[in-house]
Amino acid sequence: MAVRMKDIAKELDLSVVTVSKVLRNHPDISEETRKRVLKRMKELDYQPNFAARSLITGHSWSIGLVVPDLLHPFFAQIAKAISAEIRTRGYCLLISSSDEDPQVEEQEIRQLVARRVDVLLIASARSSSADFKSLEGQEVPYILLDRHVDGLKTNFIGVNDVEVGLIATRHLIEQGCRRIAHIRGPEVSTARGRLEGYRQALAEGKGRPLPEQVVSLGSSGDHRGEKGGYAAAMELLHSNPHPDAIFCFNDPSALGVVRAIEEAGLRIPADIAVVGCGNLPYGDMLRVPLTSVDQGSENIGRLAATLALRLAVSKSRPAPKSHLITPKIVVRASSLRKNTKNLSKNSPMK
Amino acid sequence: MAVRMKDIAKELDLSVVTVSKVLRNHPDISEETRKRVLKRMKELDYQPNFAARSLITGHSWSIGLVVPDLLHPFFAQIAKAISAEIRTRGYCLLISSSDEDPQVEEQEIRQLVARRVDVLLIASARSSSADFKSLEGQEVPYILLDRHVDGLKTNFIGVNDVEVGLIATRHLIEQGCRRIAHIRGPEVSTARGRLEGYRQALAEGKGRPLPEQVVSLGSSGDHRGEKGGYAAAMELLHSNPHPDAIFCFNDPSALGVVRAIEEAGLRIPADIAVVGCGNLPYGDMLRVPLTSVDQGSENIGRLAATLALRLAVSKSRPAPKSHLITPKIVVRASSLRKNTKNLSKNSPMK
DNA sequence: TTGAAAGCGCTAACAT
DNA sequence: ATGTTAGCGCTTTCAA
Numbered sequence: 001m002a003v004r005m006k007d008i009a010k011e012l013d014l015s016v017v018t019v020s021k022v023l024r025n026h027p028d029i030s031e032e033t034r035k036r037v038l039k040r041m042k043e044l045d046y047q048p049n050f051a052a053r054s055l056i057t058g059h060s061w062s063i064g065l066v067v068p069d070l071l072h073p074f075f076a077q078i079a080k081a082i083s084a085e086i087r088t089r090g091y092c093l094l095i096s097s098s099d100e101d102p103q104v105e106e107q108e109i110r111q112l113v114a115r116r117v118d119v120l121l122i123a124s125a126r127s128s129s130a131d132f133k134s135l136e137g138q139e140v141p142y143i144l145l146d147r148h149v150d151g152l153k154t155n156f157i158g159v160n161d162v163e164v165g166l167i168a169t170r171h172l173i174e175q176g177c178r179r180i181a182h183i184r185g186p187e188v189s190t191a192r193g194r195l196e197g198y199r200q201a202l203a204e205g206k207g208r209p210l211p212e213q214v215v216s217l218g219s220s221g222d223h224r225g226e227k228g229g230y231a232a233a234m235e236l237l238h239s240n241p242h243p244d245a246i247f248c249f250n251d252p253s254a255l256g257v258v259r260a261i262e263e264a265g266l267r268i269p270a271d272i273a274v275v276g277c278g279n280l281p282y283g284d285m286l287r288v289p290l291t292s293v294d295q296g297s298e299n300i301g302r303l304a305a306t307l308a309l310r311l312a313v314s315k316s317r318p319a320p321k322s323h324l325i326t327p328k329i330v331v332r333a334s335s336l337r338k339n340t341k342n343l344s345k346n347s348p349m350k
Numbered sequence: 351m352a353v354r355m356k357d358i359a360k361e362l363d364l365s366v367v368t369v370s371k372v373l374r375n376h377p378d379i380s381e382e383t384r385k386r387v388l389k390r391m392k393e394l395d396y397q398p399n400f401a402a403r404s405l406i407t408g409h410s411w412s413i414g415l416v417v418p419d420l421l422h423p424f425f426a427q428i429a430k431a432i433s434a435e436i437r438t439r440g441y442c443l444l445i446s447s448s449d450e451d452p453q454v455e456e457q458e459i460r461q462l463v464a465r466r467v468d469v470l471l472i473a474s475a476r477s478s479s480a481d482f483k484s485l486e487g488q489e490v491p492y493i494l495l496d497r498h499v500d501g502l503k504t505n506f507i508g509v510n511d512v513e514v515g516l517i518a519t520r521h522l523i524e525q526g527c528r529r530i531a532h533i534r535g536p537e538v539s540t541a542r543g544r545l546e547g548y549r550q551a552l553a554e555g556k557g558r559p560l561p562e563q564v565v566s567l568g569s570s571g572d573h574r575g576e577k578g579g580y581a582a583a584m585e586l587l588h589s590n591p592h593p594d595a596i597f598c599f600n601d602p603s604a605l606g607v608v609r610a611i612e613e614a615g616l617r618i619p620a621d622i623a624v625v626g627c628g629n630l631p632y633g634d635m636l637r638v639p640l641t642s643v644d645q646g647s648e649n650i651g652r653l654a655a656t657l658a659l660r661l662a663v664s665k666s667r668p669a670p671k672s673h674l675i676t677p678k679i680v681v682r683a684s685s686l687r688k689n690t691k692n693l694s695k696n697s698p699m700k
Numbered sequence: 701t702t703g704a705a706a707g708c709g710c711t712a713a714c715a716t
Numbered sequence: 717a718t719g720t721t722a723g724c725g726c727t728t729t730c731a732a
Contacts, residue, residue, distance in 0.1 A: 002488075002489065004709060004710085005709070005710070006709075006710095014718080014719090015718065015719045015720080016709085016710075016711095016719090017710095017711080017712095017718075017719060017720080018717085018718060018719075020709095020710065020711060021711095021717095021718090024711085028717055028718080029717070029718085030717060030718090033717080033718085045484065045487060045488075047460065047463055047464040048464060048710080049405070049464075049466065049708090049709050049710070050401075050464055050465045050466065051400075051401045051402075051404035051405040051410065051465075051708085051709080051710090052401075052405050052708075052709035052710040052711085052724090053709080053710060053711075054401035054710095054724095055399070055401040055402050055405055055708090055709085055710075055711095055723095055724045055725065055726085056709090056710055056711045056712080056723080056724045057710090057711070057712095057724085058724085060401065062444070062465075069430070070420075070426050070429050070430040070433065071423065071426045071427055071430050071631075073421065073423075076420050076421045076426045077421055079420055079445070079447070080419070080420040080421050080447045083420065083445065083446055083447045084447065084449065087446065087454070087457075087458065087461075090461075092444050092446070092461060092462070092465060093444065093445055093446065094412070094442050094443065094444055094445075095429070095433065095443055095444075095445045096433055096437065096442070096443065097429070097430045097433045097434065099434065104437070107437075108437065110397065111437075111440075111442060112442070113397055114397035114398060114399075114400055115400045115401075115412075115442060116352075116400065116401060134395065137395060138352075138395075139352065252632075255632060255635050258635070259635075280632070281421075282605060282630070282632070282636070285605050285608070285609075285636050285637055286632070286635050286636055286637060287635055287637045287639075289637075354726085355725070355726070356725075356726095364702080364703090365702070365703045365704080366703090366725085366726075366727095367702075367703055367704080367727080367728090368701085368702060368703070370725095370726065370727065370728095371701095371727095374727085378701055378702080379701070379702085380701060380702090383701080383702085398725085398726080399724090399725050399726065401724085401725080401726090402708090402724075402725035402726040402727085403725080403726060403727075404708095404726095405707095405708045405709065405710085405724090405725085405726075405727095406707080406708045406725090406726055406727045406728075407708085407726090407727070407728095408708085701732105702731105702732080703730100703731085703732080704729105704730090704731080704732090705728100705729090705730090705731095706727105706728085706729085706730105707726100707727090707728090708725105708726090708727085708728100709724105710723100710724090711722105711723095711724090712721105712722090712723095712724105713720105713721090713722090714719105714720085714722105715718105715719080715720070715721090716717100716718080716719075716720090
């Protein structure tokens with residue numbers, strides 16, 4: 001067995017309580033005793049038993065994170081940022097990748113609740129507020145990431161998705177595009193918001209609103225969305241006249257769109273401009289460097305960690321907070337028809 | 351507070367023990383009692399307290415994973431695969447991203463040990479076996495992933511790195527390249543192995559061995575290695591004559607190499623062929639589709655999970671096992687000078 | 701088939 | 717400044 005407080009206490013002829021106090025920097029300990037205990041702890045490489053500590057304090061000093069897909073850079077970046085942030089405060093991160101499966105997500109959340117994580121961070125694959133009923137019942141505080149649920153008054157950290165749709169579409173209009181299509185994502189808040197922003201931008205001009213043309217990615221299990229984007233683009237290419245710009249729900253689908261356009265023998269951006277969403281790593285190294293809306297995933301991670309730590313310690317349950325990141329567009333060749341002041345000078349590679 | 355066994359027991363006029371037995375499917379329980387208890391548990395949404403259970407059983411039903419960088423698709427894929435594999439068995443995954451920092455790694459490992467994870471999976475940023483002394487002392491079994499440490503008899507799951515270097519270099523030779531350079535990685539087993547394979551391949555021909563030319567990526571903190579690859583390529587381009595092929599330690603550095611070559615006004619692969627390592631997602635969508643050695647990260651994750659689960663339950667400590675994945679080359683335009691039978695038919699996008 | 705007693709390793713409240 | 721007592725929620729052992 002591992003070394004226990006009892007062992008150290010016995011060796012040093014002290015009580016367990018004294019040893020415990022030393023461990024937690026209790027003030028009522030003489031310098032001498034403290035030194036003796038600390039020394040022996042070092043020598044024996046003592047590690048306190050968290051299970052025992054958790055049992056009595058009710059805290060687990062761990063934070064749970066559920067994401068739809070850990071491989072997706074957006075979520076990986078969030079996870080990484082959270083990990084870095086909480087580790088300095090002695091917290092651990094329990095991560096679970098739900099594979100975009102609501103069933104799995106539900107089950108994993110139960111797991112994490114049973115393990116008494118101090119806070120739960122969820123980038124949910126579900127969309128109905130009913131799904132969160134069970135969570136509301138629990139006393140574990142939780143934060144929704146990226147995707148929120150209508151009618152659920154809860155902590156939320158994500159991107160202003162309407163703004164995403166707005167700046168992407170506005171950018172395309174500025175580039176002279178007039179038949180701008182949108183490939184929308186599944187029925188989650190992010191897709192709805194981006195669609196809404198797209199529509200707002202189309203309606204914004206002085207004259208009559210630009211025509212809207214929306215197709216759906218479908219909710220296939222293919223997380224990369226490359227295939228979905230390809231299929232959706234094929235549909236758009238067969239319309240007459242075909243669009244002169246496509247704003248895509250995410251970068252993977254945009255890559256599929258690029259492929260479809262190239263196969264059709266059309267040029268990007270001359271015939272059709274393309275804008276994605278997420279600012280994929282190495283977007284600047286692609287065959288057609290991809291214009292994309294950056295969602296600041298690192299910021300989301302940092303903010304989430306900060307809020308999580310606050311919730312973890314606060315005994316009372318503070319009023320839910322919403323935090324919206326403002327997205328930024330990163331303009332690259334896939335949409336650059338003329339020089340605009342919007343062009344980011346040092347097109348970030350992240 | 352959450353519902354406890356005691357509450358259920360009292361309500362149903364049973365003892366805690368009986369409830370506990372029902373929970374764990376103990377056979378000595380009458381069908382009727384079992385049903386009653388199970389029903390009430392459902393109604394109250396009872397979640398057993400893992401801390402209490404762990405304290406007494408000594409198992410935490412959790413597995414720890416330490417990776418250098420969660421954002422790197424290679425490690426993200428491993429994490430995802432492990433997560434999927436262990437979740438079905440009721441285990442949780444504690445992930446920590448060490449940022450390639452040995453200090454952080456050490457600290458995180460201590461954390462995980464203190465939390466009594468049942469198994470520890472480590473893709474280590476360290477290279478000396480001395481670093482693992484403290485772990486040897488602990489009773490927690492651990493598995494090294496991807497990078498192993500010489501002289502440490504331990505569980506290991508990774509790629510046959512010599513084979514990686516061999517097939518990459520052989521491929522370049524087959525393509526007619528004769529001045530093949532290698533940009534090697536930092537002093538870890540993976541970099542050493544690939545270098546070794548590179549050398550073996552150069553020596554393999556009938557005539558006298560092809561000349562070797564090796565530069566180092568340097569151990570900069572830049573995980574993407576894009577900058578490092580660029581710098582290393584610049585060095586190679588200034589040699590006279592410059593190489594006609596470059597085999598890179600990883601894909602990010604290969605991207606930097608591509609950039610350097612293009613800036614120098616040379617063609618890929620006509621003037622210089624490039625091969626990377628890791629088979630980055632969307633490698634086929636790059637400006638220069640990148641030939642790369644796939645390391646089967648998903649397999650590594652699955653194997654790691656399987657072995658981890660075995661170690662988690664076995665009371666005795668089985669003899670350490672090593673498991674080497676055989677890498678596969680995915681040939682794309684960056685190295686394709688002539689048609690070869692090596693060209694994978696359906697150039698996988700994963 | 702059920703339950704009483706003991707205790708996992710630690711912390712909190714209260715002596716001394 | 718140090719120790720005593722009690723108990724966190726559960727499992728294990730053994731008795732009924």
